[in-house]
């Protein structure tokens with residue numbers, strides 16, 4: 001029997017600050033350790049053949065953190081963009097960023113665009129980094145795009161359905177996440193991919209993000225493989241293969 005593998009995994013990487021505090025170190029040390037866990041997680045996806053990975057690196061709400069922590073995170077993002085992109089490209093990773101890019105400094109924006117352009121044709125792993133991202137904002141932007149089409153007379157409001165709205169949200173060219181992982185012990189979605197997570201299997205762990213290793217990732221995959229995805233149908237219907245298609 002083949003064990004189902006998620007095509008797309010989305011992760012909230014929570015717990016960096018507490019990881020550092022437990023060691024009596026500044027929070028930035030936790031974020032640095034978190035960046036190492038990101039690398040290991042990407043390696044794992046490539047090795048296991050998971051086609052898409054989306055990471056919540058910085059939420060719209062994170063701009064409210066103390067300026068010292070924001071500065072440290074920005075330095076970390078810039079450093080990661082400078083160090084990692086060439087190697088990720090060599091390994092066939094396509095990188096993209098979702099979220100309100102205009103809020104980042106020019107140097108970061110430039111490197112984001114460069115990374116996206118360089119890796120645009122890669123197909124081994126679709127790596128999406130949510131940065132200054134909010135799920136409600138994503139849906140609002142999709143609504144705004146459709147409203148513009150209606151105002152310009154190019155779209156009949158009656159033609160707006162879930163498929164069309166979904167097509168204007170972030171990552172609409174990817175299958176929706178099959179598996180959502182949140183580390184750090186909280187049981188929340190925290191405004192991540194609200195539209196895209198509608199039918200996603202949710203998996204939570206107390207482990208803090210810097211300690212999230214490949215064994216734990218495998219445990220999440222094993223649990224995922226045991227889940228029955230019914231999409232609103234009955235078990236009997238699912239067993240007889242009656243679901244016509246998986247929703248986006």
Ligand code: FPP
Nearest residue numbers: 013014015016017018019031034035057080
């Ligand atoms: C949440 O932990 C984590 C963040 C807000 C930042 C995530 C950033 C990284 C993992 C580092 C680098 C990422 C990339 C893509 C290079 P928290 O600070 O909220 O932890 P806490 O809940 O323990 O305070």
